[in-house]
Amino acid sequence: MKTQFQYYLSHLRQDISASVVVFLVALPLCLGIALASGAPLFSGIISGIVGGVIVSWLSGSHLSVSGPAAGLTVIVFTAIETLGGFHAFLLSLVIAGILQFFLGVFRAGSIAAFFPASVIKGMLAAIGMILIIKQIPHATGYDASFVGDESYMQETAHSSFLELFQSLHGVSHGATMISLVALIILVIWESRWIRENSLLRLIPGPLLAVAWGVSFNQWALLNAPEWSLTLKQLVSLPELGSTRNFVHQLQLPDFSAFSNPKIYSIAITLAIVASLETLLSVEAVDKLDPHKRDTPTNLELRAQGLGNIISGLLGGLPITAVIVRSAANINAGGQTRLASFFHGVLLVVSVMFFAQYLNAIPLACLAAILLQTGYKLAKPMMFINMYRNGLSQFVPFTITVVAILMTDLLEGIAIGMACGIFFVLWSDFHSAMTLTKHGSHCLLRLHKDVSFLNKALLRKHLASIDESSEFIIDGTRALFIDQDIVETIADFMVAARDRNIKVELQGFAIGSPLHQFSNGEEVTLAFSTGH
Known part of the structure; x- marks a missing residue:
């Protein structure tokens, strides 16, 4: 059996490439999110470094990549102005990290198990469509920043589609040429011919695409x-030139603001929203993971909490787990947490x-x-x-996609949920009991749990x-029958x-009598199954 070191070593080539x-992908997004948040540009780089170098090892996820999230830009921008x-x-942010850590300690991460698979898949599809809509302007050379390229959180769908159409009227021939050829390279590098060539497959397709663009x-x-x-x-990165200049970019929190009550309300908001985004992301990443590994969600919340404490102190x-960077990691062949760690090292x-x-x-590359x-x-x-899986899967999936595109990530997920x-309740409503008739003989069979929703x-x-029927009510298969x-x-x-x-009860045999009164008459029901 491989040791953990041997396991990481066996996937080292794929992880370095990814x-x-x-x-x-993360570099311009870190800068763009910082710009959108009204924060110093370098703060985005710091959070990306912390997410890669530190959170990757604290987390239980092998493939998720943590860093600054576009979904929090509005909250951050408003908080900076308010404070x-x-x-x-x-x-x-430091207090939010502490709260998030204790959410993990008290096992709040279990809420992730209640996200339906159809909603998670709808979220992934919506984010894929958002990426396409938001990246076409950059691919055609439209002079816009990377602000909000992971989410609609701070923008309306109308403005995003408007930007898409505007970009088509301001096409840059050079950028379009670069992006088209880069796409061709990426598609070719996914072909079986490249995968079967032991020499060519050592070269990452995205790296070749970037080399072409430069x-x-x-x-x-x-x-x-x-x-x-x-x-x-082009990418716009501040030039520091030395470790000393890097250290001078770090900033400490204003601890004298402890007495400001707004500090705590903002911290609670950050902790809740960041936790929800993280849980959604790791659920989505687990769906994309080719090895189908499960992420311990409570450990993930503790890891993100510690990451936000460190990010706030620096x-x-x-920081949240981010779907776009995680998907890029999986798409590029990442296998273990080393891919996320090395991306943080590369940022430093x-x-x-x-x-x-x-x-x-x-940026076109x-x-x-x-x-x-x-x-x-x-x-x-x-x-x-999803359509082949039936309406109970296809409808929530489609509604989630449309809701996210028309609102934002969290609102869209809430609508999809x-x-x-509704479909779970509808399914339970119809599967809880069945009635069979044969002439004057009728059988009502109760299945699984029968609650007040089935009344x-x-x-x-x-x-x-x-009238004058012989009626059997069979409760043998019911695990629970509501009062x-x-x-x-x-x-x-x-x-x-x-x-x-004539009514006959089965599964309600003599045992523990339950006395019910109707119109002054007593009726005794007893459940053989202990209901």
Whole structure:
């Protein structure tokens, strides 16, 4: 049996390759989210580093990647304004991390088990579609930032589609050429011919796509300036140049703000929203994991809580497990937590020593990588398979997709959950009991749990029993029968005497009598199964 060290070593090549892809995707997103949050740009890098270097080892997930999330930008932006500064906000973040840690201690992570699979798949498909919608402008060279490229949290669907159509009127020939060729490279690198070539498969497709984009832009700058890219169409990373400058970027919380009550209300909001996003993300990642490993959700909450404490103490943004970066990790062949860890290491090294080289990477290359990731999350075959699974799966799935696209991630999930719960109740409503008739002989069989939710169906079945019938009510298979159901049966038995209906109870044999009263007459029901 392999030791843990041997296990990590056996997947080292795939994890290093995937970490480069995740790093290239995470880098501009960290900066864009910090910009959208009204926080210092470097705070996004800090939270990305903490999520990669620290949370990856504290977490129980092998493939999820943690870092700053676009879904929290509105909360962070408002909190900084409300508290009057970024340093006071950092104190809220530290307290939120403490609260999140104790949510894990008290096993609040078990709520993740109640997310229906159809809703989780709908969330993945919606995020895939969001990636495609949000990355097309970058792929065509539209001069817009990476703000909100993981979520609709701070934008309306209308504005996002408007940006998509606007980008088609401002196409940059150079960016479009780069993204199209990059996509072709990525598709070819997924082919069986490449996978079967032991030499070529050692080269990560996304890295080759990035190398193509940098090379083409450098050539265009020298030979065809009209095809070259502007600075807005390239990665923009602050150049530090040394470890000392890196340390000087770190910021401490304002501990004197402890007496401000708004600190605590913001901390509670951050803890709840960050925990929900994390739980949703790890559930989604477990669905995507080719090895189908389960993430211990309570451990995940404790890991994210500690990550947010550290991020707050260093001057970073709130951290969650992030679906887009995690999906990019899985798409690139990541196998263990080393991929997330190395992406954090790459963030540290890059901002300290290689920023000037990374700033030559076109955003169109990164857009191509995310377009491929988005397509894999929202493949047409997924919609076809969900339809084949029946309406109870397809309807919550579709409603979740539409709701997320029209609102935001959390609201869309809430709407999808409500739809999923409705179908669960509907299924339970119809499967709790069955009525069979053969002439004047009738059999009502109670299945599994029969609750007050089934009372209307029970009354409908009882009302359909004709006069002078022989009626058997079989409760043998029922594990639980609600008191409302017992009373309804008792009322029917009293009325059945006047209609000459002979009622026989099975599974309600002599045992523990339950006395029910209807119209002053006593009816005794006893359950042989202990109900």
